[in-house]
Amino acid sequence: NAGVTQTPKFRILKIGQSMTLQCTQDMNHNYMYWYRQDPGMGLKLIYYSVGAGITDKGEVPNGYNVSRSTTEDFPLRLELAAPSQTSVYFCASSYPGGNTIYFGEGSWLTVV
Amino acid sequence: DQQVKQNSPSLSVQEGRISILNCDYTNSMFDYFLWYKKYPAEGPTFLISISSIKDKNEDGRFTVFLNKSAKHLSLHIVPSQPGDSAVYFCAASGLQEYGNKLVFGAGTILRVKS
Numbered sequence: 001n002a003g004v005t006q007t008p009k010f011r012i013l014k015i016g017q018s019m020t021l022q023c024t025q026d027m028n029h030n031y032m033y034w035y036r037q038d039p040g041m042g043l044k045l046i047y048y049s050v051g052a053g054i055t056d057k058g059e060v061p062n063g064y065n066v067s068r069s070t071t072e073d074f075p076l077r078l079e080l081a082a083p084s085q086t087s088v089y090f091c092a093s094s095y096p097g098g099n100t101i102y103f104g105e106g107s108w109l110t111v112v
Numbered sequence: 113d114q115q116v117k118q119n120s121p122s123l124s125v126q127e128g129r130i131s132i133l134n135c136d137y138t139n140s141m142f143d144y145f146l147w148y149k150k151y152p153a154e155g156p157t158f159l160i161s162i163s164s165i166k167d168k169n170e171d172g173r174f175t176v177f178l179n180k181s182a183k184h185l186s187l188h189i190v191p192s193q194p195g196d197s198a199v200y201f202c203a204a205s206g207l208q209e210y211g212n213k214l215v216f217g218a219g220t221i222l223r224v225k226s
Contacts, residue, residue: 004155042116042201042216043156090155100146101214103155 002026004104006091012110013081021076021107023091031094032074033058033101034066036087043090049074050096081111115139116204118217127226131189135202135217138183142204142215147176147187150199150219159200160187192224 004025013019025032030051035043035058045058049068063085065077074093078085091104117136125131135145143164148156162169162176162185169176175188189196202217 040121040218042218044216045214092155100158100161103148103157105153105155 004091004093004102006089006104006107008107009105010108012112013078015081015083015111017081018077018079019081019109021078021089021091021109023074023076023104024072025074025091025093025102026072027093027102028071029093029102030071030096032068033092033094034064034074034076035090035092035103036060037090037106038087046076046089078109083111085109086111114217115142116202116215116217118200118202118220120220121218122221122223124223124225125192127194127224128191131187131192131196131222131224133187133189133200133202133220133222135185135187136183137185137204137215139204139215140183141206144205145176145178145185146203146214147174148201148203148216150201156201189222192222194224194226197222197224 007022033048034046037043044060046064047066049055052068055066068074089107092101094101115138146161147159149159150156160171160174160176162178167178178185199219199221201219203214205213
């Protein structure tokens with residue numbers, strides 16, 4: 001019963017490097033999301049997708065890119081990593097029109 | 113501009129007693145509210161929700177109360193157990209909106225002492 005799976009769980013990046021956070025879900029959810037959580041802050045939406053081939057910006061999209069080629073996968077790409085991108089990243093999914101979101105376990109990213 | 117506020121960063125409660133976690137919101141268009149629970153090194157998990165047509169929703173030891181006039185909701189856990197120790201996030205949106213419109217509070221750390 002996998003649900004939403006994210007990799008890697010931990011990563012240290014140097015300033016200016018790029019990387020991709022992988023996310024896959026096996027619940028056949030159309031909607032997928034990427035959030036970041038900073039200490040003492042709520043979850044902030046980075047990007048979301050309502051189906052394969054369709055993505056849109058959330059509240060804090062700068063410095064990130066996404067793609068959605070399949071229903072299952074929703075990778076998040078960090079280009080030119082900056083210390084401000086040090087955070088915990090959560091991938092999530094839901095049914096269309098569903099407000100109950102199912103989260104992955106998180107990816108801890110440190111940019112030094 | 114924080115539309116959803118959890119003003120208590122942390123709460124400590126004795127096992128067996130009641131835990132009350134509070135959440136305030138400012139957007140009068142919100143009409144669907146959720147609580148998520150998060151353990152360390154795990155993702156948030158859905159706990160309980162309430163729509164604005166109700167003022168109370170109960171699920172076992174967990175009850176959410178909604179006061180629309182005060183734009184306030186609270187989560188009651190009775191009796192509290194050590195396994196309830198976690199971060200609790202309040203979230204809100206319009207009932208007809210999708211998950212991308214969910215606004216989260218900053219979370220409250222609950223510690224239940226045995």
